[in-house]
Amino acid sequence: MCTGKCAKCIAVVLYPLALASIICNILLFFPAWDSKYVEADEEGKERLTPEVKYMGGLLGGGIMVLIPAIHIHLTGKQGCCANRCGMFLSIGFAAVGVAGAVYSMSVAAVGLSKGPVCKIAGIYWGRPFDNNGTYLSDRDSWKICVEPAGVVQFNVALFSILLAVACLELALCGFQMVNGLFGCICGTCNGKEVRH
Numbered sequence: 048m049c050t051g052k053c054a055k056c057i058a059v060v061l062y063p064l065a066l067a068s069i070i071c072n073i074l075l076f077f078p079a080w081d082s083k084y085v086e087a088d089e090e091g092k093e094r095l096t097p098e099v100k101y102m103g104g105l106l107g108g109g110i111m112v113l114i115p116a117i118h119i120h121l122t123g124k125q126g127c128c129a130n131r132c133g134m135f136l137s138i139g140f141a142a143v144g145v146a147g148a149v150y151s152m153s154v155a156a157v158g159l160s161k162g163p164v165c166k167i168a169g170i171y172w173g174r175p176f177d178n179n180g181t182y183l184s185d186r187d188s189w190k191i192c193v194e195p196a197g198v199v200q201f202n203v204a205l206f207s208i209l210l211a212v213a214c215l216e217l218a219l220c221g222f223q224m225v226n227g228l229f230g231c232i233c234g235t236c237n238g239k240e241v242r243h
Contacts, residue, residue, distance in 0.1 A: 054137060054230065057223050058120030061144070061216065065113040068151060068212050071205045072104030078163070078202070079195030094172055094195075096163050096202060103154025104209045111147025112216050115140035119223055122230065134230030141227060144220035152213035155206045159183070163202040165192030 076099060078084050084094040118140045162176030168191060175191050176182040182189070182199075189199040 053226050054119050054122045054134070054223060057219050057226070058116045061112055061116035061119070061219055064212050064216050064219075065109050065116060068104040068108030068112070068209060068216070069110075071209050071212070072099070072102055072109065075099040075104070075202070075205050078198045081195065084195055094164055096158055096161075096174075098154050098158035098161070098206075101154045103151040103158075103213075106150070107147040107154065108151030108209060108213050108216055109147075111150070112144045112220065115144040115147075115220065115223075122227075134227045137230070138224050138227035141220045141223040145217060145224070148213045148216035148220060152210060152217065155209035155213060158202065158206040159210065163192065163198045165198045166194035167191055169193050 076082075076085055076095065078095075086094070115137075119137050122134055122137045162174055162182055164172060164174050167173050167175050176188070176199075183203065192198050195201075
């Protein structure tokens with residue numbers, strides 16, 4: 048396959064992944080679909096999971112992947128970037144995408160491992176599953192969180208999506224680094240006609 052066409056395919060897949068990452072991170076700010084949890088409670092305790100505020104999905108898996116995806120897409124089209132220099136630059140842009148994906152993946156993994164911040168047994172706010180990733184397989188323990196409603200399922204679902212998306216982004220950006228190297232050495236073959 049032509050390195051230019053391969054770059055275009057990679058970019059086309061990266062766009063929805065970056066968008067999904069951004070949306071998931073934004074949704075994490077609204078557990079139980081309510082904005083009141085963004086602010087601290089009356090005692091000043093945070094009610095949002097700290098990993099949500101690190102914005103791994105918005106910055107890492109979103110913006111840091113979206114910008115390279117745009118350049119990678121341009122290397123697959125006829126024009127200014129569809130040449131050896133553009134493919135060389137795509138290696139650097141893909142490396143930025145790799146860094147963003149690793150950041151998003153790390154934040155999502157920590158968020159899954161530590162669990163959400165919630166009101167425990169209706170008394171106080173805290174992280175009952177902190178450093179206890181075993182809660183993921185013990186669904187009965189999720190009942191300890193009474194507010195926001197369904198916060199454990201909410202966090203597990205969205206952080207799992209962020210983790211999966213970041214893994215795909217990492218693989219695609221890593222592959223583009225190799226593709227960019229071949230494109231830099233061999234050219235993009237966009238202008239070549241295939242002869243039978």
